[in-house]
Amino acid sequence: KEGPPTLFGIELKWISLITLALQNAFLTIIMHYSRISTAPGKTYSAATAVLLNELLKGSISVIIALKRIDTNMLNSAPPPVYSEKSSSRNSDRRSPPSAFSMFQTSRLTALRKAVLSPDCYKLSVPAILYVIQNNLQYVAASNLDVATFQVTYQMKILTTAFFSVLMLGKRLSKLKWASLVMLAIGVGIVQMQSTSAPSHSATPIASPIATATAHHGEHQLRSEIPTTPNPVDSIMSSERVMHPFKGFIAVTLACLTSGLAGVYFEFILKSSSGNAPPPDLWVRNTQLSLFSLVPAIVPIIVAPSGPDGMGYIGRVMSAFSNFNGWAIGTVLTQTFGGLITALVIRYSDNIMKGFATSLSIVISFLASVALFSYPITLAFVTGSTIVLAATYMYNSPGTPQQQSSRTTVAVAPG
Numbered sequence: 142k143e144g145p146p147t148l149f150g151i152e153l154k155w156i157s158l159i160t161l162a163l164q165n166a167f168l169t170i171i172m173h174y175s176r177i178s179t180a181p182g183k184t185y186s187a188a189t190a191v192l193l194n195e196l197l198k199g200s201i202s203v204i205i206a207l208k209r210i211d212t213n214m215l216n217s218a219p220p221p222v223y224s225e226k227s228s229s230r231n232s233d234r235r236s237p238p239s240a241f242s243m244f245q246t247s248r249l250t251a252l253r254k255a256v257l258s259p260d261c262y263k264l265s266v267p268a269i270l271y272v273i274q275n276n277l278q279y280v281a282a283s284n285l286d287v288a289t290f291q292v293t294y295q296m297k298i299l300t301t302a303f304f305s306v307l308m309l310g311k312r313l314s315k316l317k318w319a320s321l322v323m324l325a326i327g328v329g330i331v332q333m334q335s336t337s338a339p340s341h342s343a344t345p346i347a348s349p350i351a352t353a354t355a356h357h358g359e360h361q362l363r364s365e366i367p368t369t370p371n372p373v374d375s376i377m378s379s380e381r382v383m384h385p386f387k388g389f390i391a392v393t394l395a396c397l398t399s400g401l402a403g404v405y406f407e408f409i410l411k412s413s414s415g416n417a418p419p420p421d422l423w424v425r426n427t428q429l430s431l432f433s434l435v436p437a438i439v440p441i442i443v444a445p446s447g448p449d450g451m452g453y454i455g456r457v458m459s460a461f462s463n464f465n466g467w468a469i470g471t472v473l474t475q476t477f478g479g480l481i482t483a484l485v486i487r488y489s490d491n492i493m494k495g496f497a498t499s500l501s502i503v504i505s506f507l508a509s510v511a512l513f514s515y516p517i518t519l520a521f522v523t524g525s526t527i528v529l530a531a532t533y534m535y536n537s538p539g540t541p542q543q544q545s546s547r548t549t550v551a552v553a554p555g
């Protein structure tokens with residue numbers, strides 16, 4: 142059996158987890174900033190951002206899937222169309238363009254066949270859930286500060302564990318459950334170690350991440366309902382108001398869809414039909430993006446049209462208006478994250494993905510220490526040590542991941 146895939150001698154599993162932690166830290170900050178840094182009514186459309194994300198992810202997945210089909214074909218016996226031509230007159234120079242183009246065509250045909258496999262419909266479930274989740278994320282990022290969003294979004298670790306046990310039949314040892322609880326405690330300590338809140342505050346969390354990114358080190362709570370705009374926001378967005386309750390509901394629903402979609406995707410990815418090996422990750426990703434397109438387009442179509450009398454063109458114009466550099470940066474970061482997430486689910490699992498996103502909180506904090514001279518406190522050191530210890534404990538070789546055979550059953554649900 143081949144060993145685990147590596148890059149530069151490091152297991153791909155670890156590279157993808159660390160990259161995901163970094164990406165998550167950056168995404169939370171840039172998404173929030175891109176939403177709050179414009180005047181009300183001048184914010185870009187979240188639905189369009191989600192659609193662009195899916196289009197981009199889908200295109201990248203197609204390219205990688207094509208490349209991999211290419212490699213597979215070259216590794217196996219040469220395809221008949223290719224060898225037939227090359228065995229003619231000049232065996233050194235198998236350059237005839239027709240042979241090349243026939244080879245390209247066969248690659249495309251192979252990909253089309255793989256993508257339109259009889260079981261491709263299974264991907265429609267996680268595709269719809271992810272589109273809903275991605276839209277909810279924008280609602281949450283628009284209505285919660287960075288820190289509150291990050292900490293509440295950690296609930297997805299628990300929803301993921303719950304769905305993993307329920308759907309994948311994973312049985313977590315006591316040690317693994319203990320490490321999940323430790324993780325929650327560690328995250329809480331890291332988050333709450335900053336300024337203590339005034340007693341009248343509705344949501345007493347103000348983290349260095351939020352304050353450092355939004356206020357450049359100045360501590361200020363932004364959690365009253367509706368939140369009082371901070372000075373920076375006030376300058377940039379006159380009367381922007383956040384609604385933490387709406388944000389909290391959005392983030393809670395996003396946690397549920399995240400857990401369910403992730404586990405469902407993992408189930409499809411790791412289950413096989415009979416003796417056939419499971420299809421390639423990038424074929425699955427292409428299927429996922431294809432099924433995402435319809436639910437991603439619907440909110441744009443049903444949205445109120447643009448300026449009166451402009452009909453279809455006005456609708457398209459308003460869907461793409463206000464896309465500034467921050468918005469594009471957010472879409473690119475999210476696309477990158479989607480691709481890395483797929484790798485993490487493939488080479489590790491969804492619960493480990495949760496640990497990577499928890500580490501992202503520690504990374505965000507360290508970034509704010511480096512960038513905004515935020516002081517390192519004992520609580521921070523304690524909280525992050527617990528997070529790191531929990532991550533190690535969960536993944537410790539002494540505790541083999543017990544997984545029931547349900548992940549390799551022949552028929553996936555749905």
Ligand code: C5P
Nearest residue numbers: 198271275399403426478479480482483
């Ligand atoms: O918050 P969470 O980690 O659940 O977010 C997962 C993100 O990864 C979503 O934006 C989802 O669209 C994306 N994803 C993806 N391809 C996959 C799995 C997840 O783009 N195969």
